[in-house]
Amino acid sequence: MQKNEDIQIFSSIAKIYRAMQRELNRRFQKLNISYLDFLILKATSEGPTTMVGLSRRFYVTQPAITSAIDRLEKYHLVERKRSAEDRRVIVITITEEGKRTFEEAVKIYTELASEILKDLGEMDDVLMKLNKILEKINEIENK
Structure with missing residues (x-):
């Protein structure tokens, strides 16, 4: 029974x-971004990152990241730059406009x-336990 x-x-x-x-994709439309774009803006707001790093971090293909970066670059939310250490590596950085969009x-x-x-307020202790369980699952996945 446990398996079911x-x-x-x-x-x-x-x-x-x-x-x-x-739902986030629907709500983000007014900012001209998708949920994946949001994740990329979040990652780049934490510091410059590579296309390969983004692909691995979000479990999407490199073509999907390239397409998302193209779109974000079109709206001046991120910039592509060649790495100074290895010119083959493309580094993605967030722009000031990207920071404002990310905040929104x-x-x-x-x-x-x-x-x-909001309707689960009376279940705070259950939510805290659920959060710990989900964090534990996430830790296992990220090993």
Whole structure:
């Protein structure tokens, strides 16, 4: 019986993630970004990164990252630069406009999280436990 429950839990997590991603894509449209673009802006706001690094970090293909970077560059949200150490490596940095867009996107992201979790206020202890479990799963995945 445990295997069926495990599958059901894993399936629920995947469904929640897809639903959240769809809703964020819808809400981010007014900023001309997608959820993947948001993740790239977040990563570049933490410091310059490579195309390969972004691809590995977000489990997407390099062509998907290239397409996203093309789009972000079109709106002047990120810049591509050649690495000074290795000219074959392309480094992605966020622009000032990208920082402003990212800040707006964080507000949208936070609003959605608040909307979803607002009715669960009386379950704070359960949510804290769930968060610890999800962090543990994430740690296993990132090993």
